[in-house]
Amino acid sequence: MTKHEIEITVNGRKRRLTVKPNDLLLNVIREDLVLTGTKYGCGIGECAACTVLMEGKPVLACMILAVAAHGKNITTIEGLADGDKLVPVQQAFIDHGAIQCGFCTPGMVLTSHALLNENPDPSEEEIRDYLRGNYCRCTGYTAIVKAVQSCAKKNQ
C-alpha cells in the first residue's frame, strides 16, 4: 500500500508522520503519537469518545482519515491543560462530580470547551444540544450539564 507523508500540529507540536491511505486519525493519535486519552468507543461516529479539536472545532477522530488531517491543527485532551493548570471546564467537571468511569470525559471536556469558546453563555438547552452526540452511560448527564453551566459567563 502506498504510504503518505503528512504533517499535523498536535497540541502545539508539529508532527511528521508516514501513514497508510486508510489509517484513521484515531489510530494515528492513539498508536503513533501514543496519546491514549482519545478513546475508541464505537468506530462509526456515534458515541464521540474519540472527539478531538481540529482548528478548534470538535471532530470525530474515528471518522477522519489521517491523510485528511494533513496541515491541520489538532488538540487532544492531553493538550488542553497547561501542565497542571486545567481549563475551567476541566476543573468544573471535577468539582461537580461529572466524571464517573471517565471514558467519555476526554470527548465531553473537549466538546464542552469548544462550546464555551463558541458561545460563552450557553443555556441548558444549548448545552444539551451541543453535547447530544457525546454518549455517557454513567452520569445521566445532569452533573455534566451543571459543570458546563457553571462555566458560563453569567455564572462566573
Next chain:
Amino acid sequence: MSAMFKLVGKPAPRHDAWAKAKGDQLYSDDFTMPGMLYGKALRSKYPAAIIKSIDTSKAKALPGVHAVLTAKDVPMNVEISKFGQMKDVGGGFEGLYKVLADGKVRFKGEAIALVAAETEELAEEACRLIEVDYEVQPGVFDPEEALKPGAYIVSSDEGENESNLIMESHINKGDVEKAFAEADVIVENEYRVPPVDHAYLETEGGVAWVDDNGVITMRVGTQVLEHYRTIAKVMGLPQNKVRNMSVPMGGGFGGKEDITVETFLCLLANATKRPVKMVWSREESLEVHSKRHPEILRYKTAATKDGKITAQKVEIIMDGGGYKLLTGWVQMYSTVNAPGCYNIPNVKVDSYSALTNNTPSSANRGFGCCQANFASELQMDELAAKLGMSPLEIRLKNCLRNGDEICTGFIPQGHIALEEIAKKAWEGLEATGPKPDYVDGKKIGRGLAIGMMSYGRLTFMHDSSRVGLRIELDGSVTLRAGVPDLGGGQASVLCQIVAEELGIPMEKVHPYIMDTHLTPLCGTTTATRQLYMSGNAALVTVKVLKERIIKKAAEMLDAKPEEVQLINEKACLINNPLKSVPFVQVVGALSNDGVELFHEGQFNAPFTDVPNLHDMKGRIWPDFTYSAHAVEVAVDEETGKFEVRKVVLCYDVGKAINKNSCEGQLEGGCVYNQGYVTENMGWENGITKARSFAEYLIPTAVDAPEIETIMVESGGGLGPYGAKGVGEPADNSIAPAIVNAIYDAVGVRLKEMPVTPEKLLKAIQEKNK
C-alpha cells in the same frame, strides 16, 4: 452526629478525577508492550450448530501468525465457575463456563478459535482462513418453547441436565387460592421485558504476558478480580501463578462481571510467550457479551375494595440464553422481588429459567430485580385504575414499613423509608406546578413507581472483604484494596473513610488498588456491595490503627485515650483542642516503640444457608435500598413518540458518604434505565440486529430529563456510618414510572418493553377506535 464529620457527607472530588479530566487515566486498551501481538476470536456464524471439524492449517501457515488455538488446546476447557465467591454453594447456582466451543455451538458469536498475530489485520485474516464445518441445528429461541417436552436441547455438556431447565424456584406464603376466592377485585396481566446491553463506552479488552517468573499476568478491567482462580484452573496452573494487575473500567454495569477476554489473553500469551492484546469491537461487544435477562412475568393480584392487597401470584419465565452464567443468582432476585415492595399476606411465586440459543443472559445493573419491579409496579397501577385510587394512595396503603416481613418471612433490619420517599418524590413533582394537559401539542402525563433492591450479595454466599493500610512515617497513608473501580468511586470512598477516622486530608491517603498479587481481595464490584462490604472493611481496619495512635497520643498528652481525638492532622484533647500533638509525631513515636503501623482487616457479611428453592424462606440478602421515581412525560399522539420531561427521584441512602458520588449514582441509574424503556437489541431467532451504536440507541444529553434528586439520610443502613448501597437500586423504579406516566397521558399501558413509537401509536389508535 453529622456535624462532627470533617469529610464524610461532603461532595469530595475523587482521587482519580484529575487524571480522568486530563486524559491521563489508562484503561485496558491503553497499554502496549514490546513484541506485543494482537489476539482475535473466531466466532460462530450460527446460533445453533454442531461443529463437525475445524481446520486451522491455512491460518497457521500465514506469516506473522503466532498461534491458532481451539478447544483441544485449552488445558481445562469446561469449568464450573465459582464467580468469585468463597463458598461452594452448589444447588445449581454455579454456572458452567466454557472457554471455546466444542461439540455444540450454543449462541451466535460464541468463540470457536483464537488467533495471535503481529497485527490486528493479520489476526483478522487468519480468522477468515480457519475452516469450520458446521451442521446447522434448528435451535430454540423462546424460553417457553425451550421448556416444552421434545424441545431442541441447547446443551450437550456433562454436568448439565438433559433438559433446558436451568433452575426453578418457589415462594409459598399463606394461601393465595383462598385469598382469590374471597377477593373484591382481581387483576391479571402478563408483562414482557427485553434483553439490555450494558453499552459501557469502553468495550472489553486488555493485555496479558508471561512475566520473568512464569506468572501469567494481565491488565484487564474486570468487576471480579477473583476470576484469576478460574483462569488458573483453565490454564492448569496454581492460583498463585496467575495475576491480574487490573485497570479502572470504562463502565461495567454487570457486563464485566463474567469473564470476558481474560482466558483468551492468557491462553494466547502462554502459547506465544509474547505479550498479547485483545480488544473487542463494539459489534462484538453488542453481539456476544451477556445481556440482561429477558423475562415473561404473569401476575394475578387480589385486593379488597379499599385497596388492600391480599394475594399476589406470579409466574416468571427467564431466558438464560446459551450458557447458565449467573442465571441462578439473577433468578433469586426476580423471584423474591416479584411481589414488589409491599406487605402482602399471601404470596405464591413460581420461577423457571431456561437455556435457549440466544446470547447468554447474566448480570446487568439491577440483576433480576428491575424486571420484577417493572411488572409489579405496572400491576399496582392497573389495580389502582380498577379501584379508582391514585398511584400514590395504593402504594401508601400497601408498602412495606419497619417491622414488616418480606415474602420469605424475613424482617429487614435496615430502615424502610418507602412511605416517606414515595410521598417526597410525588410531592416534589407536584411542586413543579400543576400538570398541563398539553405542551407543544404533546399530551402530558405523570407517573409514579417505587421499589426495593438489596445491597450486598446473597447471604448464602458468605461474602467477605479485606482492606490493608500502612501509615507512612511522614503521616501519609497507603491504602491497598483489591477493589475493582468501574467509575462509581469505589476506591475513593475508602480513602474518604480512612481520612475521616484518622483526621487527615483525603489526599493524604493514597489508594493502590486492583492487583491480585498485592492487594487484599475485596471481592466483586457487583451486587451493590463495595461501599457496604469494603467500606466496612476499611472502617474495621482503620479503627485498629486509630486505637494504637490514640493510645500513644494519650501518653504523649498525659491524658486518657477516651479524652483524645484525631482532627486536622493532630491528636488533641476533645475538651481542650489547643493541647495537641501533630499526627506525624505520634506516628514517629509509635515507630520508635516498634509498634506495627500497618493492618489488614476483614469484614464479613451475615451468613445463611442455601435456601430450599421449593419453599424459599428467611434472609436472602443483608438489607435493602428503597427507591421512588415520579416522572412527567410528553406523548405525541400523532407519532407515538414520547419524551421524559422531568424526574423527581427520592432514595433513602442511609448516609451519603460522598454526596457527589451518591447523587451521580442515582442520576446515572435513572437515565440508564430510562433506556430500558426504549433500547432494542432486535433479537430474532438468535441473531442480534442491533450491532452498532447506530442501531442500539442509548439516551443522549437531549433525551435525558431534568432530574431532581432528593436524598433521605435515615442512617438506617448496614454500611459504614449507616450508609446503604445505591449503585444498582439507582435504576430500579424509573422504567415503570415512565410507562405509568404514558398511561396517565394517553390512557394506554404497554405491558411489553421496548416501548417503540410504532407500538405506542398502534395502542393509542386502537384505544381511540
